[in-house]
Amino acid sequence: MQQTDPALPVADVFNADCPSRMILSHVSSRWGGLVLVALRDGRLRFSELRRRIGGISERMLAQTLQVLKADGLISRRDHGEVPPRVDYCLTEAGEALAIRYFELAHWIEANLSRLGTQPAQSGS
Template sequence: MLDRLLTDGKLAAACPSRVVLDHVTSKWGVLLLVALSERSMRWGELRRVVEGISEKMLAQTLRTLEADGIVDRAVTPSVPPRVDYSLTERGRDLVEHLLPLMGWIADNADDILAGR
């Protein structure tokens, strides 16, 4: 795997993986992916589940993850329109790798922060 990231022994600045890494591992990106790992959710549900996220960051992060093919946005024509967000197949695959990392973080966060 590391050979796919290295160019002449370096983690190249122009590597496309950096863009994807930025999208996927942003604070809000990770938290939204974890929230959506259980089920699809509407905008308001995501705002309640991911405490502290602003409307601007929620919209921006969902737009980015949708453009990357990680999150699906489904609009149901109704009054008002219903919009549901869910993980795509790529998103579900990603979350399978992300959840163990988040578990490790949850298990170690208190000790890490206490040692500061």
Template sequence: MPTMTAAQQREQAKHEFDAFLADCPSRVVLERISDKWVTLVMASLSDGPRRFSELSRRLAGVSQKMLTQTLRTLERDGLVSRTVTASVPVRVDYELTDLGHSLQDPIKLLKAWAEDHVPDVREAQERYDAAHDAGKNS
């Protein structure tokens, strides 16, 4: 096998991690970070460490099971760290890792965009529904 230059290795890596390709591993990462609960947990941890109960209270509608699964997945992916402090009762804190912090700007922008554009999306949905309902009645 011939030796590749650094530029050739970068070029090869670009092709290996092309999210438009069906078998690209980056699709797993995109799927993970596009999950509603992942985005909300990451945004919630942007202000610093939080306990499970704090996250649960802050994220209205999340079940204990879903929050546990989300935190475990984020920990496995290296985005969140879990710190257990021996006390009575045991204290468990979750916080972003350096890798998790590197994702904060895109997540904050996505969250802000969603919050800012809810009226626009609802209006578009109403127009779409009205146009498609009118077509059914013809």
């Protein structure tokens, strides 16, 4: 069990004012968790992330990256080149969270038949 610092307030995701609730909403948003899982294998550029995550718009990807960066879950590296080259990777906290999110996503994929939905059929 991890020791907590007595000087810090106790996190309570059920408390409407707790910052943990805001981070939980970012991670459990439609795109937040997918960005974390996509970055599990290493650094990716914006365009690589967009191709990896089907259906996400440029605007939503940009917003999601900003939010996850502000939450301390991903880092952004600007190479200072022209044309601009920027890539993203998980922070230590982001890596720990991405492992858990990947496990959840994997469990859902493995249990679709038990969950009352079927995977989308390709080509239909």
